[in-house]
Amino acid sequence: MLLKPVYANDRGLVDRPLTDVHSPWVPKEGVHLYHFPLSLDSQKARVCLEELGILWESRVILLIAHQQYSPAYVRINSRCVVPTLVIDGKVTTDTINMLRYLADRFGADTDSLQTSDDERILVDYWVEKSASLFIEALTYGYVEGAQKSFPWSNTNDSGKSHLAKVNLLSKLIEKYQDDDALKLAYEKKRAVTDATRNAIVTPTHMSAIVESTRDDLDELEQQLNSGPFGAGGWVASKDYSLADIQWGVALYRLQGLGLQPLLWGSDSKISLYTGKLFARDSFQRGVVEWLSVFRKVAMPMMRYKLSKALGLTRDS
16 A cells, blocks of 8 residues: 555655756756746745855746656656756756755755754655655545645545546657656656555545555654754754745645644644744745746646647647
């Protein structure tokens, strides 16, 4: 039974992360983030950039238009996912890898997101713990007792959106069968998407995912009670760290999915922790300010459709 994201169980289905790798397909100067406003991992990347005070250029990839599958984007990130970080013509992929890269490269200048040797193992543990939550299944699957808020209120589609993606990827595999790189990327993404769909459409499977998530949140509550948080620190260190970026975004999504009553109490340490996380300026700029769905999603989508209709936009 699949209780964690597919990439956490079968890393063979996901290409190895790129770190500062030259690409002929990206801008040669500046910091650019290819992202989507509502994407969980994009939110993490934006919070990190804001926390470090980095000036960056937004390059929105419209997931609802399946731009993550366009050959032009897949040549940049063969995982067919957002976000992708580009700095001066070099590409970095995978959210955990990306955040660590940013903290190592820019954090020392502002004394931000720095972790002592004594704290690093614990920070890394909680980074991985958060990243292994199966939030995609919780977002798109039916969870009994959850009252999802906008924009997640219409995501209980019984796996239909994932099936549509599987079918689209199958067509792309056929279309690009003579391009080995694109074909392999689409095949791997189809396998990941289909495995996630199977988890979403099975009620007993979804119940087990909720239980697994509850266990992880119980462990988080214990850590907040016994760790640095009780002394005015954060989840795994005395200073705000990459683990807090991961958990801030994850907990915010779980709240939006109406899962908070099922996973942690309103009088728990987790509730105190979320208040502290969500109030941080970098979280407000990287997450909350990007949740204007009409301005950040609907308008770009309308512009994309118009350009497509006029033949001004190509996906390859």
